[in-house]
Amino acid sequence: MVAHVATVAFQGIEAVPVDVQVQIQPGQPVFAVVGLPDKAVAESRERVRAALHASGLALPPKRIIVNLAPADLPKEGSHYDLPIALGLMAALGAVPGDQLAGYVVVGELSLDGTIAPIAGALPAAIGANALDKGLICPAACGPEAAWASREMDILAPRSLIAVANHFKGTQVLGRPEPALAREGAPLPDLAEIKGQELAKRALEVAAAGGHNLLMVGPPGAGKSMLASRLPSILPPLSPRELLEVSMIASVAGALPGGRLTDRRPFRAPHHSATMAALVGGGLRARPGEVSLAHHGVLFLDELPEFAPQVLDSLRQPLEMGEAVIARANHRVSYPARFQLVAAMNPCRCGLAGEPGAACRRGERCAADYQARLSGPLVDRIDLRIEVPAVTAADLILPRPGEPSARVADRVAAARSIQRDRFAALGRPEIATNAQCSAALIETVAEPDAAGRRLLSEAAEAMKLSARGYHRVLKVARTLADLDGADLVGRLHLAEALSWRVAGERLLQAA
Amino acid sequence: MRTTPERQAAERSGRRAEGVAALLLMLKGYRILARRFRVPAGEIDIVARRGGVLAFVEVKRRADADDARLAVTFAARRRIVRAADAFLARRPALAGLTLRYDLVIVRRRRLPIHLANAFRADD
Numbered sequence: 237m238v239a240h241v242a243t244v245a246f247q248g249i250e251a252v253p254v255d256v257q258v259q260i261q262p263g264q265p266v267f268a269v270v271g272l273p274d275k276a277v278a279e280s281r282e283r284v285r286a287a288l289h290a291s292g293l294a295l296p297p298k299r300i301i302v303n304l305a306p307a308d309l310p311k312e313g314s315h316y317d318l319p320i321a322l323g324l325m326a327a328l329g330a331v332p333g334d335q336l337a338g339y340v341v342v343g344e345l346s347l348d349g350t351i352a353p354i355a356g357a358l359p360a361a362i363g364a365n366a367l368d369k370g371l372i373c374p375a376a377c378g379p380e381a382a383w384a385s386r387e388m389d390i391l392a393p394r395s396l397i398a399v400a401n402h403f404k405g406t407q408v409l410g411r412p413e414p415a416l417a418r419e420g421a422p423l424p425d426l427a428e429i430k431g432q433e434l435a436k437r438a439l440e441v442a443a444a445g446g447h448n449l450l451m452v453g454p455p456g457a458g459k460s461m462l463a464s465r466l467p468s469i470l471p472p473l474s475p476r477e478l479l480e481v482s483m484i485a486s487v488a489g490a491l492p493g494g495r496l497t498d499r500r501p502f503r504a505p506h507h508s509a510t511m512a513a514l515v516g517g518g519l520r521a522r523p524g525e526v527s528l529a530h531h532g533v534l535f536l537d538e539l540p541e542f543a544p545q546v547l548d549s550l551r552q553p554l555e556m557g558e559a560v561i562a563r564a565n566h567r568v569s570y571p572a573r574f575q576l577v578a579a580m581n582p583c584r585c586g587l588a589g590e591p592g593a594a595c596r597r598g599e600r601c602a603a604d605y606q607a608r609l610s611g612p613l614v615d616r617i618d619l620r621i622e623v624p625a626v627t628a629a630d631l632i633l634p635r636p637g638e639p640s641a642r643v644a645d646r647v648a649a650a651r652s653i654q655r656d657r658f659a660a661l662g663r664p665e666i667a668t669n670a671q672c673s674a675a676l677i678e679t680v681a682e683p684d685a686a687g688r689r690l691l692s693e694a695a696e697a698m699k700l701s702a703r704g705y706h707r708v709l710k711v712a713r714t715l716a717d718l719d720g721a722d723l724v725g726r727l728h729l730a731e732a733l734s735w736r737v738a739g740e741r742l743l744q745a746a
Numbered sequence: 747m748r749t750t751p752e753r754q755a756a757e758r759s760g761r762r763a764e765g766v767a768a769l770l771l772m773l774k775g776y777r778i779l780a781r782r783f784r785v786p787a788g789e790i791d792i793v794a795r796r797g798g799v800l801a802f803v804e805v806k807r808r809a810d811a812d813d814a815r816l817a818v819t820f821a822a823r824r825r826i827v828r829a830a831d832a833f834l835a836r837r838p839a840l841a842g843l844t845l846r847y848d849l850v851i852v853r854r855r856r857l858p859i860h861l862a863n864a865f866r867a868d869d
Contacts, residue, residue, distance in 0.1 A: 262798075262842055262843060262844050262845070263841075263845060264827070264830070264831075264845055264867040265845060265846065265847065265863075265866040265867050265868075266866060266867045266868040267866065267868060268868070294863070295866070296844075297799075297844055297845065297846035297847070297862075297863045297866070298844055
């Protein structure tokens with residue numbers, strides 16, 4: 237007799253249905269798991285056996301074969317323990333198999349029969365809902381899985397015995413409640429930064445349009461301080477974005493207590509990060525920092541200190557909005573629509589361009605340092621600003637800066653204009669100007685006559701690339717949105733060009 | 747194997763223990779199909795059958811039950827499983843039964859213990 241239990245395998249953030257078949261028949265008493273299991277799955281044998289024993293069930297002296305179908309799909313992760321155990325219990329008659337048929341089952345077993353939390357409960361729940369089934373998942377993952385759908389049937393038992401009791405009807409389990417993370421510590425506020433008005437403006441524009449930002453300045457100028465205040469002016473995640481962000485976090489096992497938060501992710505990997513850490517991959521395909529920063533901010537401090545190869549691996553995700561990872565036995569893609577914010581010193585000693593500073597290595601110092609950044613990467617950064625050292629006079633001044641909340645209101649207003657515009661054009665998947673395609677931006681950011689003249693002259697003089705040209709248009713569109721203007725004027729284009737010129741000057745002459 | 751006086755004594759006590767174990771199994775309703783089944787790959791002390799269950803029984807003579815369990819090492823279990831395969835190859839009619847590996851612990855001046863399903867073929 238063969239018992240069937242449905243579970244899932246994760247490919248990217250998608251849950252692929254997997255059928256767990258358990259057969260018990262006479263023969264040499266062995267317990268084998270087949271169907272391309274990896275080490276963690278093959279080891280589930282021991283955990284299942286111990287957990288069943290702890291629940292008062294012994295394996296019968298019979299041949300037990302567990303098949304994970306489809307057999308050619310590699311199975312990895314520890315969430316196969318529970319479906320295998322329940323399949324065995326169904327085959328032994330300890331739980332009714334027909335009642336299990338309505339559920340997708342995921343969970344890891346402890347040796348004492350309790351069910352341990354797993355990564356990916358949310359995508360599993362969404363996958364189960366798509367199959368019109370309920371979900372059985374660990375108790376700790378219940379609040380997370382409950383987000384998938386209001387109607388679907390979700391069981392979040394603490395132990396194997398709890399599952400058996402539920403189906404027997406002696407102790408019926410209730411549906412877990414979706415949990416939202418409590419407001420964490422308040423975010424650092426923009427008002428704490430004195431001076432740096434230009435940088436604050438750039439930060440606001442970047443937040444409003446989702447543009448990439450590069451800050452160049454000497455050590456101690458406040459680049460990292462500025463970047464860490466970006467989340468405080470970004471609008472909260474929309475429900476759809478929240479779901480996408482949470483699915484990635486769930487697959488990465490980064491949802492503490494299964495609580496979801498509507499705060500945009502802010503990822504700041506150290507510059508020793510490898511390509512696999514940043515883009516994703518590794519032996520077991522896992523989302524990288526670019527995917528964990530989906531719909532949020534990826535902050536790279538000390539940009540030139542990153543390995544050049546690692547930085548160039550960002551080019552494709554920046555353009556496509558997804559990270560495609562191809563390995564010998566995987567080909568998965570994770571969404572990675574993030575906003576890149578980078579900070580760097582102008583040279584190794586950090587003093588190039590400072591009045592009165594003289595470096596022993598002279599001009600070469602800055603040139604060598606900046607040569608570590610590839611042109612194509614810098615070309616993808618719309619806003620490049622110089623963050624000069626703050627003078628003591630600025631610090632002494634008691635003038636308080638504008639608080640984050642006020643800036644956030646302007647950003648939210650500009651974002652809602654963008655959302656409405658793209659929705660009206662029948663492209664509701666585009667949320668910001670930065671995500672807009674080149675063809676579309678030419679229609680929505682049509683400059684007036686004076687603006688067009690300025691743009692053509694500037695494009696000639698600055699030798700803008702085609703991508704650079706479109707990126708200037710996108711920034712100009714955002715500036716117009718911040719102003720509440722329908723048309724992109726000469727002023728907006730001039731400011732957009734100035735953000736780009738600043739970078740050009742910084743990166744060539746400095 | 748060299749035949750020393752100690753070895754001969756051990757052999758005799760082993761045979762006595764097997765006799766006790768076989769008696770216990772028969773009292774429990776098992777039919778003894780073979781004793782000291784021996785092939786080059788390994789050996790089984792007792793093969794017994796009751797209903798649909800075919801039990802391959804290892805007999806251990808120890809003062810302490812835990813010592814007896816530990817005495818059935820991984821290598822010893824492998825020899826028993828291989829011998830069981832050989833036994834089934836000679837008696838294919840029995841291969842469809844539920845196969846079980848048991849352990850009988852024989853202790854001095856105390857009742858012997860029968861551990862059914864003491865280990866599995868892949869342990």
